[in-house]
Structures are given as C-alpha cells and as structure tokens.
Amino acid sequence: MLRLDPYRPVRVPTRLLSDKNKNIRGNAMPFVSIRILEGHSQKRKNEISRRVTEAISEVAELPKEAIWVVIEDVPGSDWFVGGKPVREPKAS
Secondary structure (H helix, E strand, C coil): CCCCCCCCCCECCHHHCCHHHCCCHHHECCEEEEEEECCCCHHHHHHHHHHHHHHHHHHHCCCHHHCEEEEEEECHHHCEECCEECCCCCCC
C-alpha cells in the first residue's frame, strides 16, 4: 500500500503506473479540490469523492491510492451568483 504524508508533495512510484503513463514528467499525484455549498451530507460527499477518484483512476490509468480529493464546504453567505449571496447571512 502507498503511504502518504499529507504535508509533503508526493510522487507516484513508477511501479504503480501503467506502461502508458510511466513517462509522465515527475509522476505527480492528482489533487482534486471541490467546493460545494455547505449542507450536503457526508454520505453524498463520500459518493462524490468515490466517483471522482474512479474517473481519474480510469482515464489517467493511475491507482486510486494516488488520487487525493478534498471537498470544501462553503457557506451560502460566502457563495455569490450575480453579485448576490446564495443565502443571506443569519442575523446575530
């Protein structure tokens, strides 16, 4: 199993790459950052992460262990469309 340190950049060991991808410069690990409105369940976020990981693994021919996915919840008061917040901030 691939051991990862979340505080250090990681290179995918070439033994884990398909023959097609062994010449990728540096074998950098894919990092996916997703921002969504807060309020989605953990179950939904887990499913999003699973599907994104599977898609990248299949297309890039990389092991799933080499793909990082981060989901960031954004409050509706900090998410703007057309210059207006999606949700008004709660009164204090």
